[in-house]
Amino acid sequence: MRRRGKGIRATLAGAVIASLTVVLPAQTAAAEPGGAPDTGPHCKPSIRILESLPGEDPYPNPWLHRTQVNDIGPAGLSVGVSHDLPAYWIGTKAFAVPLPPGTTGGQVQAVNRSGLMVGTLTTPVWTDTLAFSYRPGARSVTLLPGGHTASDVNDRGHIVGTRFDDDPGVTTGLEWAGGRIHRKLFVPPGYRLDYVTGINNAGQVIGSGFGPSDTDDNSPTSPGLLWSAGADARPIALKPLGSLDHQYRPQDIDDSGRIVGTYVSVQEQWLDRPAVWVAPYGPASHPPRLPIAHNGTLEGISPSTNVSVGIGSQFLYPWPPPQDSPLVRAQYWTGEGPMRALPALAPNAFTTAYTVTDDDRVGGAAEDAGGDTHPVIWTCARKQAFIPAG
Template sequence: MTSGGPMGNTGRAVGAGVAGALLVSLALAAPVRADSGGTAAAPDTAVSCAPALRVLKSLAGPGDRNPWLHTDQVNGIGPLGLSVGVSHDKPAYWLGTAVHAVPLPAGATGGSVEAVNHLGLMVGTLTGPGGRKAFGHRPGAKAVTLLPGGQYATAVNDRGHVVGHRHDPSTGTSAGLEWSGGAVRRELPVPTGFRLDEVTGINNAGQITGHGSGPTGNDEDRYDMNPGLLRSADTAAAPTPLRPVGGNYEYYRPRAIDESGRVVGHHWYTRAMRETPRLWTAPYAEPSYVPLPAGSTSGTFEDISPRTRVSVGAATTCDPPEDTVVRAQYWIGGGPMRVLPGLTPTGYSAAYAVGDDDRVGGVALDAAGVAHPVVWTCAGRQAYEPVATARREARPAKAP
């Protein structure tokens, strides 16, 4: 295992030689703390802020980039001006708008940073001829830390606990993992008769989200229930399938969990190729339906802020079906869904991360049709309710 510093409890600083320079850099790069557009728990709302859509710098690579491939986007919002994600299919992080490459170990050719905690510990997946490997990294460190037994590291909390999974193509099954201090803390069980598809989130209380599939009992060879899964911090407790459990052509996909235990994600109905955002709250009996922006036909939630209840994702309009429009969407936890402005009035955008300071990270197409990682600062002040009749917009590149 290569290491750029201990992966232990992140109550520690990021490292003696790196911490001071990093914090200075972050402070210089940080946007003014934001108003979260009416969210009750929003921080620093009395401080003025400058709403902006910031285009982040990119690593060297080709200029014709397709947003459907997820090779250039922000996936996580860290402290101050730090954000993390992927640039030209390589793991990257940004201080303000300046890009920094995550050092690739021997055998790795690409990858993505998927998440970051409030002390700058980032986690993600490396790719290469040798397969996928889960990793952790701290800004300024000279090497990554490989997480044993894992292929995907998808989330990290402020205690330094990392969650992810590995996939066995020979059996078509996945195993969930939780790491602490660079070592496996536990394998994550699934309910009896179910299989795991993905682990997606963890909060500071140790609650873990994911999703899987299970049989109805009518046919042992079919997986006809497709629910979200919620685990507690109790290592002896079995995970709970979130209701409803889905069915043929229906999938429930939790994507993130906040510090109060609110879970956001979406429902995917494959027959109609339609997604709708969902919110689960304790006691998790049924999810709440969240309205789509006016004129949209589909939408997702990809992240929720830790404490301010702001959720973000992407809203899609298909009218007619060949005119597909995707816009970043923003919800304060109540009221109507809103959308965020793109780099062009009608261009593609999508949001994948949101912080308590009301920074939102994602991707947007420029006028030339090139995808760029972006951050919206003071996003709540930029979000607006779209007009239902404004449905014919610029077409992003189609996925292959």
């Protein structure tokens, strides 16, 4: 249930930027350091630029996930990744999650209302990762037993993720509680788990996998999966079941059980389309894409307001393209009506969004005019979301 995909010089630059209010071009917002209210009639729409940890990222790219806000927690706490290092922020100030010996980096993926963070650590062997939990200011992380990834945590402290066993090449979903494995997330006979991506406060868990054929052509299916909170709960396969060429990937789930994610068509040049499943879980519906966007995803949904966010990309601009024509934009959907974009820090600069709160803050990343990527939070996001020219 994510509220959910660079040297000292960079840190100083981030601190300077975060301390200024910058007047930006049309369809951008003023960058500001914090302190303005995020909600209510006096809410000030802005892009809050967060500091970066020391380090360099010579190849800013919206798809590499080196620097971004993945989730927003209580009392000014947000979490994510900075220059490939697991990071959290209090206000705009960046803090590094302490790395255990033998690890090289990672990400904080989610945080709950009590400040419990979860994520994944990397090692020199890219396939050998570690699931962890952490609390702000602690001297060390807690490694989650048997886990290789941790993707989400709910407000009860239940954590979900996966482990992978080379022999026999099986991914197992896990749910932890109180530092112990609470349950294994079993799949139906004939199914293979791919990802576990979210858990809500009702204990519902989402993921995706591959299953047996649903037709006479023996083509494997590729559906989203949903587990209820019961310890022995078997998942249901979300409709449509899809195939190897048409895959459905749930990303986040709100407290009502509404699920958002992405439909991926391998056949159509890896076409991405936003997807939504609503209880009692008929087939997925597809929200509109941003004007002239070939691709679109949904990465996160708020706990109870139906607002979801994601990424629009591969825009089919006319020639010559308009002055402001980025190839990647953070997108914002209220649950009805058109898809909207969130403003950038500069014309043609990319933005991405991964999480949204009930008080309308959106976390993600934004490129500045100099080509540097910053972790950012849009405040009063609905007030500044707009429909790009088609």
